Amino acid sequence: MAADGPDVQLAVKSGSHERDAAPDRRDPLQPTDRVLGRVVACSGARATISATLESGGASPDAWAIGKMISINLGATRVVGLVYEMRAVKPVWEDNSENAVHVEVELLGEVVEGARDKAIFRNGISIYPPIGAAAHRIRAGDLAVIHDLGARAGVAIGALTQDSSIPATISIDAMLSRHFALVGTTGVGKSSAVALLLRKAIQARPKLRVLVLDPHNEYAHAFPDAALTIDAAGLDLPFWMFQFEEFSDVVFRGRPALDDENDILREVIAMARGRYRMPANQDISRDLNATVLKRPLDPGAPRRGADGAPIPADLPAPYRIVDALAAIDELVGLHEARFPRASLRSLKVRIEGLYADPRYQFMFARANMIESMAPVVGHIFRIPQYGRPITVFQLAGLPSEVVNAVASVLARIAFNLAMGSQGGYEILLLCEEAHRYVPSDHALGFAPTRQAIARIAKEGRKYGAYLGVVTQRPGELDPTILSQCSTIFAMRLANDRDQQIIRAAIADASASTINFLSSIGNREAIAFGEGVATAMRMRFATLPPAELPAMAGSTPEGGPRREPGLEELVSRLRGS
Numbered sequence: 026m027a028a029d030g031p032d033v034q035l036a037v038k039s040g041s042h043e044r045d046a047a048p049d050r051r052d053p054l055q056p057t058d059r060v061l062g063r064v065v066a067c068s069g070a071r072a073t074i075s076a077t078l079e080s081g082g083a084s085p086d087a088w089a090i091g092k093m094i095s096i097n098l099g100a101t102r103v104v105g106l107v108y109e110m111r112a113v114k115p116v117w118e119d120n121s122e123n124a125v126h127v128e129v130e131l132l133g134e135v136v137e138g139a140r141d142k143a144i145f146r147n148g149i150s151i152y153p154p155i156g157a158a159a160h161r162i163r164a165g166d167l168a169v170i171h172d173l174g175a176r177a178g179v180a181i182g183a184l185t186q187d188s189s190i191p192a193t194i195s196i197d198a199m200l201s202r203h204f205a206l207v208g209t210t211g212v213g214k215s216s217a218v219a220l221l222l223r224k225a226i227q228a229r230p231k232l233r234v235l236v237l238d239p240h241n242e243y244a245h246a247f248p249d250a251a252l253t254i255d256a257a258g259l260d261l262p263f264w265m266f267q268f269e270e271f272s273d274v275v276f277r278g279r280p281a282l283d284d285e286n287d288i289l290r291e292v293i294a295m296a297r298g299r300y301r302m303p304a305n306q307d308i309s310r311d312l313n314a315t316v317l318k319r320p321l322d323p324g325a326p327r328r329g330a331d332g333a334p335i336p337a338d339l340p341a342p343y344r345i346v347d348a349l350a351a352i353d354e355l356v357g358l359h360e361a362r363f364p365r366a367s368l369r370s371l372k373v374r375i376e377g378l379y380a381d382p383r384y385q386f387m388f389a390r391a392n393m394i395e396s397m398a399p400v401v402g403h404i405f406r407i408p409q410y411g412r413p414i415t416v417f418q419l420a421g422l423p424s425e426v427v428n429a430v431a432s433v434l435a436r437i438a439f440n441l442a443m444g445s446q447g448g449y450e451i452l453l454l455c456e457e458a459h460r461y462v463p464s465d466h467a468l469g470f471a472p473t474r475q476a477i478a479r480i481a482k483e484g485r486k487y488g489a490y491l492g493v494v495t496q497r498p499g500e501l502d503p504t505i506l507s508q509c510s511t512i513f514a515m516r517l518a519n520d521r522d523q524q525i526i527r528a529a530i531a532d533a534s535a536s537t538i539n540f541l542s543s544i545g546n547r548e549a550i551a552f553g554e555g556v557a558t559a560m561r562m563r564f565a566t567l568p569p570a571e572l573p574a575m576a577g578s579t580p581e582g583g584p585r586r587e588p589g590l591e592e593l594v595s596r597l598r599g600s
């Protein structure tokens with residue numbers, strides 16, 4: 026079925042002898058002949074409805090795969106979702122009525138509550154008897170099914186079945202229990218993210234968002250609400266990297282040999298021991314205290330007052346010249362503790378990095394910055410200055426350090442939320458999340474995985490939230506996906522990916538997921554904590570100025586913008 030095409034629609038006409046099974050308070054202007062068919066079979070979770078179809082012509086009562094219908098039982102209205110239809114005889118009579126069987130999954134029931142207010146319940150208290158009439162569902166019932174009740178609902182689009190009914194989600198539930206957005210390339214994931222982030226910062230003015238943007242596309246979406254950090258404007262001093270992260274950079278993604286790591290650890294510890302804080306310390310000492318107060322590893326020893334070597338894992342500054350000098354000293358030792366060849370090769374590596382223009386974000390100004398505070402404050406918008414979102418463009422960075430940088434950022438995000446005891450609420454949004462937390466543990470980078478997993482598992486208590494976006498849910502670590510309590514599933518072509526999502530839905534209807542391969546662009550099936558009931562919806566249209574766009578192109582595919590010299594150079598550096 027064409028993704029954007031209209032749903033397959035069949036005209037349904039009920040037999041003229043039929044009457045509604047129960048009195049029905051409907052709009053008197055609506056046609057009274059609304060019985061679509063009759064229940065002819067019912068199992069616990071499913072029912073078959075028999076109907077007759079006229080050949081040709083759609084009627085206003087058309088129903089279609091993916092739509093909800095209602096089976097009116099008087100006290101309750103059972104809600105069914107159409108997932109299969111077939112003609113009873115495997116032939117089609119052109120000039121007469123044809124009998125069809127429509128398979129529906131029973132989702133729940135609408136009951137009239139107090140003061141005429143209808144409510145929807147999952148599960149069925151009264152099963153439809155054989156012969157019960159199936160109707161087109163009322164707009165009011167559809168609204169009730171997706172109503173969030175006391176939880177404030179924020180509209181993000183409209184229901185596919187009835188575009189007059191807003192699709193609402195609970196931003197609080199979506200954030201605090203993490204969320205995922207999955208779908209094939211081009212279905213509208215990034216645009217949906219832009220929409221969700223806008224809604225999130227409106228609903229939670231205290232929220233800060235860090236977008237890991239591997240395609241440099243989000244700056245375009247938030248000209249007013251985001252600060253964009255690109256490779257040229259980034260300062261992420263090397264001394265803020267944890268040992269494993271720094272080692273990953275130094276050895277450029279290849280696993281370091283034991284020897285090499287031992288040397289690097291020793292050298293960094295020696296350099297840290299030699300570092301003297303200048304007298305006029307950084308002004309934002311408070312923040313520094315918040316972040317540093319809790320060491321990354323709670324058991325890690327702190328800086329000794331006697332200037333003893335500081336563990337390589339504490340993000341205290343040191344100087345590269347001191348590290349290089351330390352290597353020289355180790356080389357010069359009478360009784361060599363490490364192979365001299367390894368020492369020299371490490372020195373060459375560090376010197377190479379230090380001189381490499383692509384690594385200037387780690388080294389150029391690293392020793393003009395005396396504490397983490399200005400760096401953290403800049404990246405995490407403290408203070409916000411009216412721009413709660415940081416778009417962190419990864420595309421300009423050398424590809425071999427992207428993982429280490431993502432690790433540093435995810436780790437700081439968690440520590441900042443934890444250190445501030447929820448004072449700073451942070452949402453880390455990972456585009457192409459399967460790159461950082463791949464299902465195959467042999468791929469990816471362990472510290473990045475740890476840092477992201479930590480947010481997923483413990484972030485909630487401290488106000489650190491995770492949003493993951495991927496076109497390959499099958500390649501995303503299932504433990505991360507299982508921590509995402511709200512999922513927006515957009516079109517997925519791949520069977521395995523569909524299966525993953527099917528498995529992730531505990532409560533919602535399994536049939537809904539069967540549509541994943543055929544739903545249209547910008548459509549999603551949203552389920553989990555953030556919604557009242559699994560809903561098939563279409564994201565609202567974003568104005569061009571709020572759409573993400575690939576750097577250098579306009580969202581409408583219009584004329585390409587000429588990149589500035591700076592941008593061009595940074596792209597060359599990145600490649």
Ligand SMILES: Nc1ncnc2c1ncn2[C@@H]1O[C@H](COP(=O)(O)OP(=O)(O)O)[C@@H](O)[C@H]1O
Binds near residue numbers: 215216217547581
């Ligand atoms: N909500 C939307 N409003 C307006 N246009 C959209 C919307 N969603 C998608 N589009 C259009 O579809 C294109 C592809 O969407 P995009 O979000 O980049 O998809 P994905 O991230 O899944 O590859 C966008 O450039 C935009 O033109």
Ligand SMILES: [Mg+2]
Binds near residue numbers: 211214215216
């Ligand atoms: Mg995208």
